[in-house]
Amino acid sequence: MSMTPGQDGAKDAQTSGSDTPWPDFFFRHVPKTAGTSLMASLSVALGEAHFIRLHDVGAHARELAGRRIAESPAPIHLMSGHLSCVKFPSSLSATRITVLRDPLERVISLYHFLLKQPLAELQRIGIDRSLTIEQLMRHENPEIHGQVHNGMVRFFGSIPALSEPEQPEFWQHQAMQSGIDDATASLGDHLFGLVDDFDKFHTSVERILYIPYRLDVSHENSTGSATEKHSTSDLLLITEANTADRVLFHRAREMVGRQPLLRGSVLPAQPDGRFLFAPVQGRRYRTTQIAGRQGFDPADESDQLGWIGNQLNGRIHLAPSANVVGLTLNLFSMVPNYPMSELRVLVDGMHWPHTTTAATPGPGHWACQLAPLPPHDGIAEISIRPPFALPVRMFSPDSGDRRSLSVALAGIKCEAA
Template sequence: MRDERDRILRSLETLRTGKAPLPPGLRGRQLCFLHIGKTAGTSVQHALFETMQGTAILHESLQSFDTVTAAEVAINDLVIGHFGYQHVAKLRGDRYLMTFLRDPVERVISNYHFLRSGSPVSGYSQRATGAAKALTLSEFLRCDEPGVRMVTENFQAKALAFDIRPEHQHTIVDLHRQAAHNLATFDFVGIVEYFSESLLALSDAIGREVPLKRMNAASERSSAATVSSDDLDLIRRLNAVDIALYAAARTRFEQTILPTLRSCDTATARAGTADRGWPRHRPDILRPLVRAMPA
């Protein structure tokens, strides 16, 4: 109860002292960032903190989203956290929902090294953290303990379908179908492998710059190029649903968002109006493309 009271008081204090205006592209909607682990979310998070400075912000852990109330969430302009799609019901109806996806093979490898070196330990990640510190990558991938499988198998799809935690997996009947259906409800889906382009597209969509930041990169991270072919094959088998979702989202980004950004950049350069305020592109064109991306 004390945590809930403190969160409400922080948000109300922002409202009392006069909050900053929201980015015009949001049109008064609540900006909600579903942060999937090891998808550049910490960098996005800090960028959004800067973009939304002076507004009411709710930033909580996965466990806290289990107990936070919809009324408490409603008084905030920016909602950020490692929440699962099950918690989306607590967000305002007038929301702008966003997330980022990453190449699933690279995400699993990065997650392993992050758990070994710098991950904060929470109740639901404790087993995975302990296993990562005790096992080689090859052993970690072959560990069947549910707390480890949580991060090695279709992590992104589980977050999108309902929740990543083992105790919630029984509620997911068809992982691919549920994750794809829910992803289609997002207003924006960034692609880590197009990180700067994703932030540029997001900036244009909401009508205010989201600055490029790179934080929380695992210092011991190895790329897929250093992993054995057997381990890579296993990662791909374990993450078949993640790979399908990511491939569809990336293809749509490449076919719709990138050409629009590049054509607008060319037009802006020809007009000699580069770097003269925000938005630099055409939000009226970009917003519907971003909204349709996950389909």
């Protein structure tokens, strides 16, 4: 885990190739602001093949991003990462999205997050599970210091010295004041929301990105603040160390209601087709190629399994079609003898005839053939509803996976109807 805004960002910005086909959507993910939840919703809406998440925020992150975009077999529409404005300036031609959180809540959330990290990661950053808030705030590791001392001002500001541990300004609390106005101006170039009004922000994202359906609102990797469990002295210590972030967050709260919509104020007659699944007869689609999904966990490129979430309602939104559409859903369940006969499929809220049979490559794999879908002028919604989910640990006790799983989408075949 690397948390400090990247170093040498100005150099990267100057030397990066100008002809990189940068995505239209860029999510600037401030650590511990519920951004993972929004990225999960957007990545399955676009199809994970069209999304990259940058884990490397080091000196060459911009160069690495450009290479990954250029080498991707599918066009990349969305990029995300813990990437500061120093490293990826707002001059990028993209709709820039971000989320902010109350500084006190964010630091306490980060504290609980750190305590849950594997032992090897704790050793790498020089802490252990007995870490106190006071120790966290006085820690000399730059990765930690840069996050718990006005991490949002550093993240949105364009002053390199505030993000470079080699510079004295990085460690000086007073120096952070110089970054407040700069960070505020940068924030004005983003579509942003606040964690404490996350539902409203999701709705804004839907409108501005022309998404013609509701995005899932969840809190993946949630590490709540539980401020009531901390002493007054701890809370004061955090508050005093984040005065610049407090000013920035106060300004953000005033700005959020009047920020201009970057792509229009109402949903247009024609939604953005990249957020819809438009199957072509005779093609097979891997799960990561299937846009228009909600209610699924993001699929990994290695196994192509998009697990239906805890709400047991995986949805696929189809683009309008002048033709009859024949679809076979490839499904998977790791639960022995899962009752696939009880699986329900709905189209636009109506129970839809389908036949589910065992399929290759073996146990757990099923083919769910839908009755032909007639031509439709509007968007059609396929809803896949498994009967139940079971905790992973029930049938795999040693697993660290805390999810409850039911059925996964493993791909779709579009056939002649």
